[in-house]
Amino acid sequence: MSINNALLSVIKKLIEDDHAMVARIIESLDDSEALEVMKALPPLQSVKVIYDLQPSLVASFLIQLPDEFFEGIVDNLDPQKISDIILSLPDEMRGNLLEKTPEKKKRLIRELLTFPEDSVGRIMSRDYPSFHVDLKVMDVINKIRFMARRKASFAYAYVVDSDHRLVGILRMFDLLAASRDTTVGAIMRKEVFSIDSFSSTEQAANYLKVHRYSAAPVVNSENRLLGIVKAEKLIQEAWEDIGEDIQKMVGVAPEERTFSSIWFSLRKRLPWLNVNLATAFAAAGVIAVFEDIIHQITALAIFLPVVAGQGGNAGAQTLAVVMRGLVMREISKGRFKGLILKEGILGTLNGIIIGLITAVIAWMWKGNPYLGIVVGLGMIVNMIAAGFAGAIIPIVMKKLGIDPAQSSSIILTTITDIVGFFAFLSFAVMFQKFIT
Numbered sequence: 001m002s003i004n005n006a007l008l009s010v011i012k013k014l015i016e017d018d019h020a021m022v023a024r025i026i027e028s029l030d031d032s033e034a035l036e037v038m039k040a041l042p043p044l045q046s047v048k049v050i051y052d053l054q055p056s057l058v059a060s061f062l063i064q065l066p067d068e069f070f071e072g073i074v075d076n077l078d079p080q081k082i083s084d085i086i087l088s089l090p091d092e093m094r095g096n097l098l099e100k101t102p103e104k105k106k107r108l109i110r111e112l113l114t115f116p117e118d119s120v121g122r123i124m125s126r127d128y129p130s131f132h133v134d135l136k137v138m139d140v141i142n143k144i145r146f147m148a149r150r151k152a153s154f155a156y157a158y159v160v161d162s163d164h165r166l167v168g169i170l171r172m173f174d175l176l177a178a179s180r181d182t183t184v185g186a187i188m189r190k191e192v193f194s195i196d197s198f199s200s201t202e203q204a205a206n207y208l209k210v211h212r213y214s215a216a217p218v219v220n221s222e223n224r225l226l227g228i229v230k231a232e233k234l235i236q237e238a239w240e241d242i243g244e245d246i247q248k249m250v251g252v253a254p255e256e257r258t259f260s261s262i263w264f265s266l267r268k269r270l271p272w273l274n275v276n277l278a279t280a281f282a283a284a285g286v287i288a289v290f291e292d293i294i295h296q297i298t299a300l301a302i303f304l305p306v307v308a309g310q311g312g313n314a315g316a317q318t319l320a321v322v323m324r325g326l327v328m329r330e331i332s333k334g335r336f337k338g339l340i341l342k343e344g345i346l347g348t349l350n351g352i353i354i355g356l357i358t359a360v361i362a363w364m365w366k367g368n369p370y371l372g373i374v375v376g377l378g379m380i381v382n383m384i385a386a387g388f389a390g391a392i393i394p395i396v397m398k399k400l401g402i403d404p405a406q407s408s409s410i411i412l413t414t415i416t417d418i419v420g421f422f423a424f425l426s427f428a429v430m431f432q433k434f435i436t
Contacts, residue, residue: 011037015045023052035064043072051081059088067100074101079108079126087113111226118324120204121197123234124218124227129157131184133167138180140170158217158225159188166194166217166225194219197226200324205234279414283308286418290425297435299366300428303375306358307424311382311416314350318343318390319412326398340391347387351380370434378424385419386412 015022026034026049038046038061050058050073062070062085074082082101086094086109101109108126115121131140140157157175159168168188178187194217195204208216208231215230287294287304294300322339325331331339359376363369393408393415428435 011041015041015048019045019048020052023049026053026057035061038069039065044076047073047076050077055081055084056088058085062089062097063093070097071100074105079105079112080123083109083112083122087117115197118200118202119197120195120199120201120218120229121226123201124197124229125233126227128217128228130160130225131157131170133159133161133183133185133188135184136180137175137178137182137184137187140175140184141180144175156215158192158228159184160225163222164225165223166192166219168192169217192217194223195229196221201234204229205231208234276410279410279417282414283417283421286421287425290421290429293425293428293432297428297432299371299435300425303358303362303378304421304424307375307378307382308417308420310354310358310379311386311420312413314347314354314383315386315390315412315416316409318347318387319394319408322391323394323408326394331395336395340388340395343387343391344384345387347384347390348380350387351383354383355380368435370431374424374427374431374435377427378420381423382416382420385423386416389415 011022011025026037034057038049041049046069077085082105086097089097098106098109112122129144131143144157156172157170158166159170161167168185168190169192170184170188174187174189175184193207193211193213195207197218197220199207204216208214208229213231215228217225218227218229220226322331322343325339355376358379359372361372362375363372366372389412393411397408
């Protein structure tokens with residue numbers, strides 16, 4: 001398929017004024033058309049668009065484009081963007097792309113790639129002013145004047161010792177008011193608020209909100225200054241992460257956008273809709289096995305969605321906690337069993353409490369204590385299964401090299417529906433003579 005020359009001409013003109021719009025246009029095109037546009041754009045224009053494209057989409061282009069394309073743009077991409085793109089590539093291609101990166105950027109990229117995906121270390125900026133504690137005010141002012149020539153803008157500078165440990169913060173007002181022969185160590189403020197590089201972006205956003213800072217220094221476990229994180233970046237990341245996780249958990253590709261082409265959306269959504277259809281029929285098959293007793297005791301149909309739905313909600317809670325722990329590297333391999341056991345016990349306790357409440361409600365509603373027992377026992381079994389499933393699913397997916405967020409909710413819902421229906425209706429059969 002050949003891209004329309006008129007459209008390509010419009011894109012080249014529009015890119016100088018609104019490259020974000022061009023990125024949206026490219027995302028709406030078919031893969032082959034989008035690839036043709038990227039091939040036709042000069043390297044500098046490609047870079048402008050790439051900053052507004054999803055890293056996964058850029059990675060898909062690089063898989064199909066010749067090596068010369070990346071070599072033509074890499075000098076104008078910052079380490080953060082390159083690392084995001086590299087992480088979206090297949091494992092066998094990552095090393096090759098990293099080798100084509102200039103040596104100066106390569107070290108920074110390797111450092112960025114060691115941080116969890118949802119951590120501050122992955123989004124921090126390396127563009128910040130820092131000065132040695134023994135530097136004189138006059139030397140710092142001269143350095144800041146030089147920085148101003150490249151239109152750098154900042155209200156604070158950071159002070160470090162000889163091991164690059166963060167020891168203070170320097171306000172521009174204090175700098176201008178001080179004697180030129182004074183060292184910055186004498187005028188810096190020693191009470192410094194900093195964020196650990198492995199903190200989650202959500203934690204960092206809360207820290208900045210509480211302290212009302214627009215930015216904060218990022219440090220490692222030894223308090224060495226690594227970069228800064230800005231509130232605007234955290235807000236942007238939060239919205240992107242929320243959107244991507246919501247899409248992935250329900251089987252929608254993270255690169256799909258509101259105005260992606262119908263064909264693109266169809267190709268991305270249809271496979272998982274078929275998977276979901278198959279799982280729905282599996283749950284329906286369980287109900288079909290117990291069709292006779294449901295026909296005899298119609299009240300059972302009322303409580304089927306209650307048992308299944310509560311199990312799904314409980315499992316989703318466990319799923320969210322475990323997925324976050326995996327992303328933040330809080331769960332080592334040796335603790336998998338302990339975590340699964342903990343969530344199983346928690347599911348049991350929740351099941352007993354919720355099961356008792358549900359049993360009482362069912363008893364009072366229908367006036368049959370045995371119906372309450374059936375509903376309560378079904379709820380307990382499903383809540384226990386939800387606790388175990390919510391912990392096991394993301395761990396297994398992680399071990400298999402699959403993104404734990406990718407359609408994990410579909411798998412979880414299938415398990416809680418099937419277990420919930422089977423347990424509830426099995427107890428109904430056992431107590432049939434008491435509730436008919």
